[in-house]
Amino acid sequence: MHLEEVPQDKKKFKDGENAPKKVLYVTHADGSYVQTNSAGWEAENVALEQAWEEIDHQLAQEKLNFEKGVSSPIAYYMTKNRMDIGILAAYVNKWQWQVKRHIKPSVFTNLSEKMLQKYAEVFNISIEQLKKPE
DSSP states (O other), X not given: OBGGGOOBOOOBXXXXXXXXXXXXXXXXXXXXEEEEEEOBOHHHXXXXXXXXXXXXXXXXHHHHHHHTTSSOHHHHHHHHTTOOHHHHHHHHTOXXXXXXHHTSHHHHTTOOHXXXXXHHHHHTSOHHHHHSOO
């Protein structure tokens, strides 16, 4: 892509913020590569907005599941940090089946302080925050 072809379709997200800019490497008129910023193009910005809306929807669902007693706060924070069971299991040094069990409210309430601290550190929150999602 040439420097003059870099898309700059500015898009406002629903919260009024601009779409994130990114660095692209493009060819200059003399054929050399240069860095430039791009505001993206419309299709990309729409896809990003839809992806964030889906994440917001998943977060709301996980919070509702916690409030109803269907799942533990681990599921909420896992979604908030865009993790899956495999990634979270690797971070807390547990098998995936163990993390799945920890998502059950009855198992979560019996976790040791040490295990709760591991989860809190991974999510970069306190144990108190872990026990009660935002």
